[in-house]
Amino acid sequence: MNGATSTAVDEGLRERKRSALHAVIEAAAFELILEHGYDDVTVGMICDASMVSPRTFFNYFGSKEVVVLGAAPATPSAVDIEKFVTADNANIVADFVVLITAEFLDQRPNPELFAARRLLIQRTPALFERQLARMTQTEKQLVQIVTQRFRLHGRDTGTNPDLDDEARMVVALGMGVMRFVMHKRIIEKFPGSSRELMNGAVALIEQITSNKTTTSTQKATDV
C-alpha cells in the first residue's frame, strides 16, 4: 500500500489527500470486483468499503467503468513510437501491432494494479468492448505516427494524397490484429507470454498477406 497511483511528491495536503482517497477507492473497487465480478459489484458497495459517499465516487471517477479502465485512453510510450517510426521492416502492419501491444506488456506505475486491470478487462466482456472503443479514440494519434514513418521513408503527403488513407488502413488492420491477440488470451486462455502470442500473430499476418497464389493483381470487386 504505497498510496497514490501517480505519486505526486508533495503538493500540499489537499493534493496528497486527494490522491490518497483516489487510491483508497481504487483499491476497494479492485478488491471487490476481483472477488465478485464487475457486474455484481455496485458503486454503493465500493463506497461502503472505502467510506465515501456515492457522490464523491462519481466526482473522482465519473463512471463505474473508469475505475477499472483507468483515466487515460492508453497511448504508446515515446520510446516505442520512436522505435516504430525509425524501423525499416517490410511488414508495417506487424510493426504497428508490436507498437500498440507494447503498452500492454509494460508494467510501469503499479504492477499489481496493472495486472488486475488487465485481468478484469479480459474477464468482463463489457469492459473489453469499452477498452477497444477507447483505442479507436486514439486513432488520430496513431495515424499520425504511421504517417511519420511514411515520411521518414521518403513518402510525403504532398506527393501522395492518399497517404492518409493508407496510414488509417494500417491502423485499422492493426486494431483488428489487436482483437485477435486479446481474443486468443481471453477465450483460449493462451498460456504463453504476451510477446510469444504477438510473434505468432505477426507471423500469421505475413503468411496471410503474402499468400498470393493466383491472379494477384485482380481486385475482389465482383462478389
Next chain:
Amino acid sequence: MNGATSTAVDEGLRERKRSALHAVIEAAAFELILEHGYDDVTVGMICDASMVSPRTFFNYFGSKEVVVLGAAPATPSAVDIEKFVTADNANIVADFVVLITAEFLDQRPNPELFAARRLLIQRTPALFERQLARMTQTEKQLVQIVTQRFRLHGRDTGTNPDLDDEARMVVALGMGVMRFVMHKRIIEKFPGSSRELMNGAVALIEQITSNKTTTSTQKATDV
C-alpha cells in the same frame, strides 16, 4: 407504412397484433430519434408516441439501443457466403471484407428502415461502438466460413493445426478494415457509394500488404 418488419403472413390475431405493435413502436422510435438524436430521446417519449407502457417497450426490445440496432447480430447472406467460399482470389482479406460489407449494401426487408438504421448508427458514436461489438460476437461463424474456404482450397484442419488461427486472423484483419470503411463514411462523410468506398479499401490492403520492400522474411520481433 406496411406494418410488420418481418411480415408474417397470417399466424393468428395474436401474432399479427404483436408484429404490428412492434412496427408501431419501431416507427415512433425512429421518427423521434431521427429528429432529436438518440441521446435526447427517452424510452418514455417513445412510449408516449406509440401509446404503450414503458414495461411493454422493454418486453419487446429489451433495451433502448436494440430498437435502432435491430434484433439480429447481422450475419452475411447464404449467397454471399457461397460466393466467398468458392472464390479463388489471391487476397483473402479483401474477399472477406467484401463479404462482411455486402450485408450493408443489401436492403432487403424495409428499405426506409434499413437506411434510417444505418444513418443513426453512423451518427451516434455509442451505437457505432455497440454495432462493432456485436460483429465480434458473430466472429465464430465468420471463422467457420473462412475455414470452409480453406478446405475447398485443399487446406485441411487436420493437416494444419494452426489453420483455425489463420482463419481468425483473416476475420480480425477484416474487422479492422470494416472500421476503416465505416470511419471514412462517418467522419469524412465520403460522398461515393459504399461499393466505391470498399473497392478503395481493398486496393489499399493490397498495396499495404504487398509492400515488402526490404528484408521480407524478417519478423518484427525486435521492436
Next chain:
DNA sequence: TACATCATTGCAGAGTGTGCAAAGATGCAG
C-alpha cells in the same frame, strides 16, 4: 484570525432496466 477556495456530502431527480402479480385479450375446446 478571517476569508477565499476547494472537497465532501446529502438530496432530489432523471433515466434505463427487472421481477412480480393483476388485469385484459386471444385461442380453443366442448
Next chain:
DNA sequence: CTGCATCTTTGCACACTCTGCAATGATGTA
C-alpha cells in the same frame, strides 16, 4: 357461445448509474 388455458399488457415497486445544486466541512493564505 361459454368457459378455461394461455399469452399480452400494464402498474407498481425497486435497483442501479449518473447529474445538478446547495450546504457543510476542510484546507490554503493573507
